[in-house]
Amino acid sequence: MIAGKLSTVFGRSLSLLVVGIALTGCPSGKGGPGDAQWPKAGQIKTAALPSGASWVGVFFINSSGSRGTMHILSSGDEKIHGCWIAEDKHATASFVGTTKDNLAMFDWTEKRVGFAGPPSRLTAYLVMSSDAEGRVRVAGEYGEDLTNDGGNKWEGVRQKNQEPKEDGCKLEAGDTVPTEGGNLN
16 A cells, blocks of 8 residues: 555656656757757758647557557647657656657657666657558657667557547556566566
8 A cells, every 4th residue: 555655656756757857848958950969850851740730649659679659748839748658568768859840859768667777868759741541650760879869760650539648658557577488578
């Protein structure tokens, strides 16, 4: 029971911290195309969002080695924040970012579930478009750290009829690190 109360208090505090950071901008203090932190995104010519599209939403994201669900929420004028959870629940991430038309840039902090050590921090970007069937798609890259936003491809599709939630990437009680053959990955 005490653990449950501590978890609730910690969860609320973490949510407030993420929202607070998101409202003040990217933790690095950089937040727009052309900043050294986003060398690839800074070279992208932006365009208007697809008709009726918004960065606020739930996206299914696929990258080499990982798939998951991303909740993107608005923090005000061209600022976003949210979370991502791996489909197999091996990792979660929180992020803050900046949007400019169909381009979103992220400061991303990812933590592997059940593993000690500091979380990974990196920068990334996504570009939004629509396909021939009218589905809203995103594609971009993420770097290995906070100095580069390129090198690793990721893409996704907006999920219809789903609203993003602040706690949309919360691990549930009993969630454990995925195992293969009884050994930890």
